[in-house]
Amino acid sequence: MFPTPQPVVPSLQARVHPDEWQARLQLAACYRVFAMLGWTEMIYNHITVRLPDSVTGGDKQFLINPFGLHYSEVTASNLVKINLQGEVLDGSPYKVNPAGFVVHATLHGGMDGAHCVMHTHTTAGVAVACLQDGLSQSNFYSAQLHGMVAYHDFEGITIHAEEGPRVLQSIGNKPAVILRNHGLLAWGQTLPQTFAILWTLQRACEIQLATQSMGAPIPVPEAIAAKCTRDALQFNPNHGAGQDVFEALVRRMDKQDTGWRA
Template identity: 65%
Template sequence: MNSQGRFHADEWQARVQLAACYRVFDMLGWTEMIYNHITVRLPASATDGRKQYLINPFGLHYSEVTASNLLKIDTAGKKLDDNPHPVNPAGFTVHSAIHEAIADAHCVMHTHTTAGLAVACTKTGLAQNNFYSAQLHGLVAYHDFEGITIHAEEAPRLLKNIGEKPVVILRNHGLLSWAPTLPLAFARLWTLQRACEVQVMQAALGPAIDIPEPVARKTTEDSFQFDARFGGGRDVFDAMTRLVDRRDPSYKQ
């Protein structure tokens, strides 16, 4: 148990890291009032092998999320504790489908950033014309918009479109990433977000210089930020967490 005696040590560690991530998103401006979600699958060591997840309390801004007020839910999105906050009914539909179907999907992140949504609304999608998009060659999936994601019957189509690709552009909707660790999911989403930001700004300047496919393929292969041998995004996420700590460490409560 952790020092408060309320949570298994491994669950508490997951809670602190996820709460930090919500604060990082807030610091970066990746918030949408009380909406959108970052979810993690709790380790089996903390759940006796049961499938359980953590998600943000519906109604709280990301800046209000703490380790102790995160909701613990099952695969159906049902609360498993006495947390007084509700679960967003649309919040876990997509996340649950990915967590359940993809073994390595320990963490799932979803945003509605302006740049991400703008690119998601284009017919051509992500352009292969900048340093960041070149690091995502062959890694981006697309899923067509079917309305607010509250219907479970959309899940098979979503999963078919995702396949094994770790970042997703939900057309007309936003961005998504998944990974076996939270830091890696963050590194992937940050790269996609930066690619979208550059693309949106560049579009106002005229025709872009496209990156040839062989160069983009090599750039992706050479990019070390996603490689487990180089931390798989952990160093980056830890650095961002330190920035949050200096601003407001209350997420650890």
């Protein structure tokens, strides 16, 4: 019969550590928010969260979307728990996409601050990633990312582990990443912080595309851009780091669908 029935994963709430369940809820909500915003690419791309030591005992494990499902189908229970080798740890009936596992495992394993990693192929993001000069420091949003954007050259589909060290070298400590010819990536100490970084980068790309379709943008001077970044508090953990914005979007999504909580 068409379509092929997907496995039904019973609720894990009573079977996992409370901290893991909270991480599952937050990540599932994020997938649904991405779907609501249109930041999807069929069944591809990934948002991952590294589980806390209270859950793993110090091992590096993270949650990733089940390969084959659209973001709008992700729930707290059907997220897949894997280790840095890509091994499924929770008996999930779903597979993991190698193209997502390699980059995300590289960041979760190689950067202490990479609690959350997000990757998108939005039209605006890929378009700017294909430009020789990349992101233009010419709008309200790009000015808030002064000194925060890294670039990594395109090496093909990211399924080869040997690319990992070069990805880390390209990124350094910069949380907003443009994967040339490919798309956008962000990482952060919390999921809401990572979302705030990616949202700002995405908006900067959208405005850049709109501006360049009409003519040459007005550049923002370095000193002004640096001041904008210092004054932009949405990435700062002492000022919520995107928590209020993310919660507002979850409330909006909950009015449409609460199935992600299952």
